[in-house]
Amino acid sequence: MRRMKRSGFLVFIGFLVFALLLAACGSGSSSNGSSGQAGSSSTGTSSSNTSSTGTSSSGASNAAETKPFYSSRDVIEIVVPFDAGGGTDAVARLFQKYLPNFIDGNPKVQVVNIPGSGGVKGANDYAQRKPDGYSLLQSSTSLIMQYVLGAEALKLDYKTQLPLIATPGPGVTVVSNKVYSGDPKELLNIPKDALIYGSQTPGGASAKTVLMLEFLKLADKTKFVWGYEGTSNAWLAFQQGEITVHSTPANVYLNTIVDEGIAVPLAQIGYLDENGIMHRHPELSDVPTIIEVYREMYGEEPSGPLFDAVNAMAYVDELSKSLYMPKDAPAEAIAAIKNAMEKMVQDKEFRSEAYKVLESENMIIGESLDKRNESFNKISEDSLNYIRKLLAEKYGVKGLKY
Amino acid sequence: MFDAAIHALMVLLDPVRLLFMFLGLIMGIIIGILPGLGGMTGMALLLPFLFGMDPYTAMALLIGMVAITHTSDSITSILFGVPGTSGAQCTVMDGYPLAQKGEAARALGAAFISSMFGGIVGAVILFVSIPMAKPIINTFGSPELFMLCLFGICMIGVFTGKRRLRGIMAGLFGLLVGTVGAAPAAPEYRYTFGLLYLENGVALILVTLGLFAIPEMIGLLSSSAMKSTAKLAGSSWQGFKDVLKNKWLVLQGSAIGTFVGFLPGLGGSIADWAAYTLAKKTVKNEQFGKGDIRGIIAPESSNNAKEGGSLIPTLLFGIPGSGTTAVLLLGFMLLGIQAGPKMITDHLDITLTIVWTLVLANIFGTALCFLISKPMSKVRSINPNKLVPFVLVIIFIGAYQATNDWGDYILLMCFGVLGWVMRDLGWPRIPFIIGIILSQSAERYLFLSLQRYEAWELLSRPGVIIIGLLILLTFLGGILSNKLKAIFHTFFNKKGAGVPS
Numbered sequence: 001m002r003r004m005k006r007s008g009f010l011v012f013i014g015f016l017v018f019a020l021l022l023a024a025c026g027s028g029s030s031s032n033g034s035s036g037q038a039g040s041s042s043t044g045t046s047s048s049n050t051s052s053t054g055t056s057s058s059g060a061s062n063a064a065e066t067k068p069f070y071s072s073r074d075v076i077e078i079v080v081p082f083d084a085g086g087g088t089d090a091v092a093r094l095f096q097k098y099l100p101n102f103i104d105g106n107p108k109v110q111v112v113n114i115p116g117s118g119g120v121k122g123a124n125d126y127a128q129r130k131p132d133g134y135s136l137l138q139s140s141t142s143l144i145m146q147y148v149l150g151a152e153a154l155k156l157d158y159k160t161q162l163p164l165i166a167t168p169g170p171g172v173t174v175v176s177n178k179v180y181s182g183d184p185k186e187l188l189n190i191p192k193d194a195l196i197y198g199s200q201t202p203g204g205a206s207a208k209t210v211l212m213l214e215f216l217k218l219a220d221k222t223k224f225v226w227g228y229e230g231t232s233n234a235w236l237a238f239q240q241g242e243i244t245v246h247s248t249p250a251n252v253y254l255n256t257i258v259d260e261g262i263a264v265p266l267a268q269i270g271y272l273d274e275n276g277i278m279h280r281h282p283e284l285s286d287v288p289t290i291i292e293v294y295r296e297m298y299g300e301e302p303s304g305p306l307f308d309a310v311n312a313m314a315y316v317d318e319l320s321k322s323l324y325m326p327k328d329a330p331a332e333a334i335a336a337i338k339n340a341m342e343k344m345v346q347d348k349e350f351r352s353e354a355y356k357v358l359e360s361e362n363m364i365i366g367e368s369l370d371k372r373n374e375s376f377n378k379i380s381e382d383s384l385n386y387i388r389k390l391l392a393e394k395y396g397v398k399g400l401k402y
Numbered sequence: 403m404f405d406a407a408i409h410a411l412m413v414l415l416d417p418v419r420l421l422f423m424f425l426g427l428i429m430g431i432i433i434g435i436l437p438g439l440g441g442m443t444g445m446a447l448l449l450p451f452l453f454g455m456d457p458y459t460a461m462a463l464l465i466g467m468v469a470i471t472h473t474s475d476s477i478t479s480i481l482f483g484v485p486g487t488s489g490a491q492c493t494v495m496d497g498y499p500l501a502q503k504g505e506a507a508r509a510l511g512a513a514f515i516s517s518m519f520g521g522i523v524g525a526v527i528l529f530v531s532i533p534m535a536k537p538i539i540n541t542f543g544s545p546e547l548f549m550l551c552l553f554g555i556c557m558i559g560v561f562t563g564k565r566r567l568r569g570i571m572a573g574l575f576g577l578l579v580g581t582v583g584a585a586p587a588a589p590e591y592r593y594t595f596g597l598l599y600l601e602n603g604v605a606l607i608l609v610t611l612g613l614f615a616i617p618e619m620i621g622l623l624s625s626s627a628m629k630s631t632a633k634l635a636g637s638s639w640q641g642f643k644d645v646l647k648n649k650w651l652v653l654q655g656s657a658i659g660t661f662v663g664f665l666p667g668l669g670g671s672i673a674d675w676a677a678y679t680l681a682k683k684t685v686k687n688e689q690f691g692k693g694d695i696r697g698i699i700a701p702e703s704s705n706n707a708k709e710g711g712s713l714i715p716t717l718l719f720g721i722p723g724s725g726t727t728a729v730l731l732l733g734f735m736l737l738g739i740q741a742g743p744k745m746i747t748d749h750l751d752i753t754l755t756i757v758w759t760l761v762l763a764n765i766f767g768t769a770l771c772f773l774i775s776k777p778m779s780k781v782r783s784i785n786p787n788k789l790v791p792f793v794l795v796i797i798f799i800g801a802y803q804a805t806n807d808w809g810d811y812i813l814l815m816c817f818g819v820l821g822w823v824m825r826d827l828g829w830p831r832i833p834f835i836i837g838i839i840l841s842q843s844a845e846r847y848l849f850l851s852l853q854r855y856e857a858w859e860l861l862s863r864p865g866v867i868i869i870g871l872l873i874l875l876t877f878l879g880g881i882l883s884n885k886l887k888a889i890f891h892t893f894f895n896k897k898g899a900g901v902p903s
Binding site: 083084085086087089090093094096097113114115116117118120121124153196198201202203223224225226227228229230232233235236237239240242243251252255256259260353355356357395396397398399 | 442445446449450453539540543544584586587588589590591598601602666715719720721722725728729730731732735736737738740742743744805806846849850853854
């Protein structure tokens with residue numbers, strides 16, 4: 001009996017060791033604020049979660065001249081303010097895999113998921129970390145929209161942040177073919193409540209679609225249904241006929257929605273050239289821009305605060321899935337990572353893996369990205385306040401400051 | 403399609419892929435055993451290894467891991483009364499009392515075998531339903547989903563026992579606690595008291611750990627008989643026979659599990675409770691809650707069948723029914739596959755590989771579970787004085803996985819105290835859990851329906867009417883049958899003679 005007891009106890013201890021090890025992996029060293037400074041990260045984490053790439057040689061040649069900012073024992077964390085799974089997380093994991101090969105000194109890169117409150121929790125965690133070059137933020141459409149809408153809970157100021165790489169994912173708004181055949185003029189006489197837009201909440205990424213409908217003067221004829229769990233649930237409701245207007249990322253549109261043949265594209269928010277003129281995204285060359293639709297409908301050039309708002313959304317779209325670093329981070333760190341980005345986007349293997357995830361070749365870095373960020377930061381306060389007021393007063397979004 | 407199925411089996415039987423499936427299995431078993439870690443964590447841990455893998459191997463690894471977590475999680479549930487994943491809460495109800503009686507091996511055997519059958523049934527239904535899933539899913543709009551939630555809420559009555567009022571109050575309180583955090587259908591937060599932590603709502607795992615596991619530990623320590631309970635009577639063979647004896651119950655549980663998993667938006671946690679409730683209503687001479695082996699068989703077959711079911715909307719619509727399937731979708735993305743209708747045309751081979759992996763992983767995984775169940779069940783012979791501290795450590799580690807925030811500990815303590823009080827004062831705790839589980843979806847679908855439809859439109863939908871009638875039937879059924887019994891009783895009593903007791 002004694003013997004058995006002891007062996008049972010030993011099994012139990014073994015089990016406990018496993019438990020601790022796995023728990024360490026599971027929590028992915030997240031949210032203990034101090035863990036930004038790298039090497040101290042628990043062994044369980046680094047061994048199982050990072051793809052160590054110590055053998056890569058890109059940084060070795062420089063090592064003789066100057067010591068690189070990062071060393072191979074360092075861990076750079078990418079904060080993903082959402083759960084594992086989903087588009088934003090996918091992009092961050094792509095960087096986790098490929099970035100270490102290209103940063104001088106070959107530090108490890110580690111994705112840390114801090115989900116909660118539509119990205120606000122993770123972003124706030126990131127915002128209060130020291131700008132030491134060891135924490136990056138993977139932003140997303142819904143997070144940057146919270147900033148644009150002035151969500152009070154968000155403590156992150158994008159003006160203090162530097163985008164390192166942007167992977168714009170344009171969106172398409174589609175309408176059921178039962179109520180719309182593709183000629184914008186029809187929309188002028190569309191019966192009330194034929195347009196039913198369903199999505200998660202007017203306070204996140206869906207605010208873009210609300211603004212599009214407002215801009216086309218269709219919002220008052222539209223029935224809004226809020227509360228779907230996610231974009232895919234709303235798409236299911238669209239297929240069921242529960243809703244007739246739906247917004248979706250371009251890659252889902254091209255891959256699934258076109259084939260179903262039940263949805264007609266209404267409009268996209270295109271990209272703005274240097275003169276501020278909107279153009280169609282190359283991958284969505286068949287979908288008219290919102291400005292084109294307006295012209296077709298009303299036969300005049302758009303203007304006014306809603307026009308500014310829609311243009312502002314174009315800048316937001318460009319930066320929707322960007323990787324950020326604080327502007328105050330050590331200059332060497334910024335240089336090292338920016339340099340790595342240049343090399344990474346040239347890499348064939350990275351490009352093909354990225355294409356699988358993003359369904360697009362469009363990745364923006366360097367000066368061109370800085371310019372876009374500048375335009376984003378220049379969106380006028382008036383225009384933003386107009387948007388915020390509209391959403392707060394007409395759509396009941398709480399917690400906005402304007 | 404059968405040619406394709408056989409081809410997919412051949413693809414999977416490649417030694418390298420089998421090896422990866424076994425890696426997945428081992429990982430899945432450990433993750434299942436550890437409370438707080440579920441399939442989602444496991445998937446997230448495996449993701450980095452997917453880059454550059456071919457899709458069949460990747461599926462063998464991922465699905466192998468998922469398939470077994472709901473089998474191995476019963477080990478912790480039965481031996482310690484601590485649910486190994488949130489899908490195993492229900493197994494605690496009868497598994498733990500059985501273990502206390504010294505029949506841990508029997509309970510484990512029954513749990514593993516029914517879980518295996520459930521998993522295989524789920525896989526078979528996944529295979530069969532591929533061509534007809536779409537029309538079925540399309541008939542369940544928001545109003546129908548709300549009615550299903552309502553059905554679930556009415557089921558609370560089954561667990562109230564003699565203390566009706568207390569049961570109903572506990573259920574209502576559960577619904578209330580479920581509203582903490584982001585409102586599902588309005589852009590605002592409720593009962594957060596300005597705390598960012600509460601904006602996410604209350605994690606279910608904290609509630610179950612607090613409500614059931616903590617009071618159990620307190621009970622173990624404070625009981626005057628500080629002896630190790632288990633004599634380890636009963637064998638897993640007996641559990642196997644129990645399952646065979648209750649094969650219809652297994653089928654019933656699996657069917658419920660698959661159905662619940664199949665409907666996107668209901669949330670998997672309901673599956674095992676639904677099966678448990680129905681079993682309690684349908685079996686004879688039930689001793690549920692006191693160590694009835696059927697109270698293990700029903701939920702275990704259900705929670706594993708759910709995995710097959712929930713893959714249907716995931717694969718065909720790209721709708722993640724749970725955290726696990728959300729990460730699985732990301733895995734697809736990394737492999738360059740877009741979930742959707744193409745999964746049965748262009749990517750049929752991958753879908754079929756998934757079906758086969760589910761089947762094989764369940765069979766091999768169950769065998770592995772049997773191997774470790776013997777040494778594991780010896781843990782029960784350890785003196786509670788030594789055991790409880792370790793289990794408490796595991797509980798606290800598990801709780802911290804909920805959101806990795808200090809708030810997890812505080813909530814765990816709060817619910818622990820609540821659970822202890824409820825246990826000692828004889829308040830039913832199951833209605834509370836069901837209330838929390840259903841709260842969010844009930845509210846979400848109610849508000850979606852009301853925003854979208856007029857009242858008469860809602861009430862005239864055939865789906866709504868059918869489920870509504872079902873609710874009425876179960877509701878009145880209980881009352882009516884009692885009334886009828888009473889009438890018969892008085893009638894025969896008046897006659898005086900030959901009353902059958």
